[in-house]
Amino acid sequence: MNWFSNLNPVVQALIATLFTWGVTALGAALVFFFKNVSKKVLNSMLAFAAGVMIAASFWSLLSPALEMAESQGKNPWVMVSIGFMSGGIFLLLVDKFLPHLHIGFSSDESEGIKTSWQRSVLLVLAITLHNIPEGLAVGVAFGAVVAEIPSASLAGAIALAIGIGIQNFPEGAAVSLPLRREGFSPLKSFLYGQASGIVEPIAGVIGAVAVLKMQHILPFALAFAAGAMIFVVVEELIPEAQHEGETDITTMACMIGFTIMMILDVALG
Template sequence: MLVNWFSNLTPVMQAFCATLFTWFVTALGSALVFIFKTLNRKILNGMLGFAAGVMIAASFWSLLAPAIEMAEDANMVAWVPAVIGFLSGGAFLWLVDKVLPHLHIGAPIEEAEGVKTSLQRSVLLVLAITLHNIPEGLAVGVAFGAISADLPSASLAGAVALAIGIGIQNFPEGAAVSIPLRREGFSRTKSFIYGQASGIVEPIAGVIGAIAVVAMKPMLPYALSFAAGAMIYVVVEELIPESQQDTTSDVATIGAMIGFAVMMMLDVALG
């Protein structure tokens, strides 16, 4: 019954519901702060590596591959939309990275990036996670919006698989925000509120992405590739460097392999 109800929604509403799910999983991860006060660095590295693996797999299996197929079906030069969209997505995140003030997990306040600000360390940490939740929400939204084009390469099952994969990797991300905040002296409740807040941007980005591709169907291959480029930028710029900061880098590598395998399995099995 729930499946029928969801399949009868418009692509934009499907994107909204799917990204509400990814935000909810972020909140669940943040709720771990009510159980744990500290987070072992090895566990954090594994979480970051897992998130990186999911995002890399999603970028190809759920975004770039369908974009190339759509371009071929539309009699375009298949690689052109993929390359332009991919590089544009990376350029967009590079620009946001330079403008939005944020602080990576474990870094001193002096290494805050973006424009200079007097914001507290806690807010800067939340903004760092929020930064790479933007392309995640956008990717889910674009995937659901693509369904309106009635193309074989854009399926409801594939979009659902992407939302599930993003949701799974959001669980450790939520914990990776709230638990360090607790360690810095925040109350459990305040740490949870900040942690789950980092995921609120996903429904916003998801709806924007879905509306954009529904309104401009010829832009679909570019939009999918744009989301992929934005996610890969986050992986290379933030997740991988943060997970390789000490001698437990092998844990992060294993986490990335597992994350990639999980997302690949979901996309192939459901998509």
């Protein structure tokens, strides 16, 4: 692990987000072994991902943001609140304009600007929306290590990357398996599924570079990533997971995801 700790934070963020993208591809690869997975399982996987993102938003992002703002002599709740809401508003605007289609919904229920794009592309774009704040969060976490704040440790950033990677597995499968069910070949379904994770290394590098160049915005950047993630959870993941009415199972799956991410962050961070 010493070799990794000696790397530039931007390189660390790139490696970490390449890992999270790889786990997305691993989840998408399930399409080579299964043609169909029950909606109950798929919904539980999405709810699990939601739980991971909720826990990561607080333990890995908001808590360090509050500590950093205070250490900088700023009013912590003001800066963090503004950053948190800005992240949600940013994703709200992206959601309103980027054409996408949520899993389990018909083509005429697509959101964003109306387009003639294929259903498969719209499904990929929906998951890509999830991955923008995830990649950004990992990048900002690695960039924050240079601030030398106890709550922003390299181990904590690694824990966040592992947690995001874990929840990317079901997200990759959530794209590839429905496409296979609709008649796409296993290879094409896999390629579409893993494509949803491409944005994570890009967002990760952008996040790390931004905080290294402007360390004074670290609390804002961490809170921004948290707000964007919570927006995704409440606006997309949980409604999709409970679309079929399996509220008890998906609620427990969400709590399990939260618990695993909390353990990861506290134990490693």
